[in-house]
Amino acid sequence: MAAVISVEVSQIGLATSEGKVRQHSVLVDRPVAKEGEDRGAMGGELLLVSLGGCFMSNLLAAIKARSADVSDVRIEIDGTLESAPARFSAIQMTIHARYADRELLEKLMLISERACIVANTLKPAVDLTIRIDEPLAA
Numbered sequence: 001m002a003a004v005i006s007v008e009v010s011q012i013g014l015a016t017s018e019g020k021v022r023q024h025s026v027l028v029d030r031p032v033a034k035e036g037e038d039r040g041a042m043g044g045e046l047l048l049v050s051l052g053g054c055f056m057s058n059l060l061a062a063i064k065a066r067s068a069d070v071s072d073v074r075i076e077i078d079g080t081l082e083s084a085p086a087r088f089s090a091i092q093m094t095i096h097a098r099y100a101d102r103e104l105l106e107k108l109m110l111i112s113e114r115a116c117i118v119a120n121t122l123k124p125a126v127d128l129t130i131r132i133d134e135p136l137a138a
Contacts, residue, residue, distance in 0.1 A: 058112040073097040090127040
């Protein structure tokens with residue numbers, strides 16, 4: 001039987017909503033220029049953050065499980081917006097980190113991608129690419 005993950009989103013302002021997940025909450029809003037109050041990120045921005053957070057948690061777990069010499073990990077996520085209907089047509093993730101063994105980091109990246117619920121959900125609908133930047137200086 002499939003597991004179910006449930007969250008709740010409630011209106012708390014003219015354009016603002018509050019998402020609740022367990023004991024955590026996040027505000028979702030529009031910028032003032034789009035008739036919001038800018039009290040939180042927009043949903044599309046949070047989708048990119050969700051992808052990055054999901055991927056990152058799996059990457060850090062893979063690094064820890066293998067005692068890999070990878071540190072200072074940061075992921076830059078760029079979404080290409082299309083219109084009619086508004087959507088991301090492509091998303092590129094770039095991994096920045098300190099590492100010595102690129103081949104190992106590529107293996108950890110693949111493990112993380114396969115384990116990431118958000119990436120697995122988006123891949124059929126979006127051109128999702130993940131790349132590793134050159135290692136950060138020591």
